[in-house]
Amino acid sequence: MAVLIIAxxxxxxxxxxxxxxxTVSTLGEHPLPVITSVTYQNPSEVRGYHTLPPEVVREELRAVKESFEIKAVKxxxxxxxxxxxxxxGxxxxxxxxxxxxxxSSTGAKLADSIESVKALIPGSIAxxxxxxAEALSGLKIRSVNDxxxxxxxxxxxLGAKAVVVKGGHLSYTDVLYWNGEFCEFSGKRVGGFTHGTGCAFSSALTTFLAKDFELPEAVEKAKRFVEGAIRFSKAETKAVNPLWELERDAHRWRARGELExxxxxxxxxxxxxxxxxxxVGTNFALVTPFNEVFAVKGRIVRYGETVKPVGPVEPGASDHLRRALLRTREFYPEVRAVLNLKYSEELVEKAxxxxxxxxxxDRREEPEEVKQAERGTMEWGIESAVKRVRERPDLxxxxxxxxxxxxxxxxxxxAAEVLEILHDLVR
Structure with missing residues (x-):
């Protein structure tokens, strides 16, 4: 299935x-990219742009239209x-x-005139x-009702088939007007870079429509896709990461295999x-770059004179080790694995x-407010231990x-490094 992209x-x-x-590739469809303009920009600024001759753009479009069945156009x-x-045309x-x-998001002009954009609205989902939206309508927006x-x-x-006003600049709620009715799509602030959100949203929406989703469902799915793209945005480009789902799945596969x-x-x-x-049993946990923590479901227990995992390796299988690992990574992001053992003076001295x-x-030093808070002890304990030695602890x-x-x-x-330490400790 082909999705035509003009940008x-x-x-x-x-x-x-x-x-x-x-975006289109991540969502499983074939993108047909047609270029209209070349911008001169970096993550900090847009220095200008050059628009291609209209006959070049027209021939680009005709070339792909003759060879592909186009389901939707962004x-x-x-x-x-x-x-x-x-x-x-x-x-x-x-x-x-x-x-x-x-x-642009930095305020640089990217259209010769607003009229050139308005000319494309009739029959389109804007x-x-x-x-x-304020520029196109001439009205001010201060609320969801606006x-x-x-x-x-x-x-x-202006003759749009439907309009989605995105509320990222206001309340994180998007509003869809379609067939005379309104739909609201609530959201919340997501930490990360936002450059490219408009592109990713419109491309995701186009792709979901190409997959024959009804418009309200397509808007909802596109919004959640973009939230993930912001949450897992890339520092080097200071922009959203449309590949986040593919990268997440690849890291899940690798983490599961490594821990198994x-x-x-x-x-x-x-x-x-x-x-x-x-x-209470032992567990072994490994985190992905997306902060998903894999561990052994049901833990690893004594089994006669040996040990045995109760269940398979799964994400979210140990809340205890997940919180220990994530808290440690706030200080030392390179830490990816953790294992718990029974305390003994022998182990500590050997280490x-x-x-x-x-x-x-020392849990006796735990502040009362932490004790009363649900699931606060582990985070407080790890922070205390890290600050005590002022360097990355192995144990x-x-x-x-x-x-x-x-x-x-x-x-x-x-996981291999944890095993090396373990081998030395029990040798």
Whole structure:
């Protein structure tokens, strides 16, 4: 299935055709990129742009139309009025999503005139953000009700098939006006870079429509896709990451395989490990770059004179180790794995003799407000242990408390590194 993308080139690699291609590809469809303009930009600024001759854009469109069955079209930056005319003429009758690009996120002008953008609205599903919606309608937006009024004005006044006013500049709520009715799509602030959000949203919406989703469902799915693209945005491009779902799945596959192999090696230690397994059981956890933590479901327990995993490796299988690992990564992001063992003075002393960085926290020193808070002890304990030694600890222990078994945590930059430390400790 082919999705036609008509947009400009962002030389900084954060928005435009690059973001569009990645979005459509990630969502499982074939992108047909048609370039309208070349911008001269980097993550900090847009220095200008050059619009291609309209006949070049027209021939680009004709070439792909003759060879592909196009299910939907995303139109982004067109630059000039003559290019807009060419795009409009070659895409009439197709399902069109228009991202009405007027300016960059830094405020640089990206259209010769607002009229060239307005010319593409009739029959299209328009997806303006708040500033674009204000410019297209001539109305001010200060609330969700204002967004509704503006969406209806653009649809009824300019002939749009539907309008989605995106509320990222206001309340994180998007408003859809379609067939005379409104739909609201609530959201919340997501930490990350936002350059390229308009491109990713409109391309995702176009792709979901190409998959025959109804418009309200397609808007909802596109919004959640973009939230993920912001959450897992890339620091080097200072832009959204449309590949986040593919990268997440790849990291999940690798993490599962890495930890499954490590657990097999752990079990081979057998009798040497059995006496170091706590009454509550041992677990082995590994985190992905997306902060998803894999562990053994049901833990690893004593089994006669040896040890045995109760269940498979799964994400979210150990809340205890997940919180320990994520808190440690706030100080040392290179840490990716952790294993818990039964506390013994022998283990701690051996770790020190091996030259490992050893720290601890005393649960008796835990502030009362932390004790009363749900699930706050582990985070407080790890922070205390890290600050105590002022460098990345290989081993953290505590001596327990009323109803709490003393424990040792072994950290490493990989599951293999944790195993190496473990081998040395029980040798």
């Amino acid at each position: 400009g080139l962002d030389t900084g690699g954060g928005a435009g055709l690059k973001a569009d291609i990645e 139109i982004g930056m067109v630059g000039g009025g003559e290019v807009a005319e060419a795009v409009d 070659e895409t009439k009758g197709l399902l069109r999503v228009l991202d009405p690009v007027l300016a 997806t303006p953000n708040v500033p674009e 967004m509704k009024e503006v969406a209806e004005t653009i649809a009824e006044g 192999g490590a657990v097999k090696e752990f079990v081979k230690l057998g009798e040497r490990l059995s006496r170091h397994v706590p009454e 020190k003799k091996l030259g490992l960085i050893v720290s601890f926290y 953290v222990y505590h001596l327990g408390d009323w109803g709490k078994e003393p424990m040792v945590l072994v950290f490493g930059r990989s």
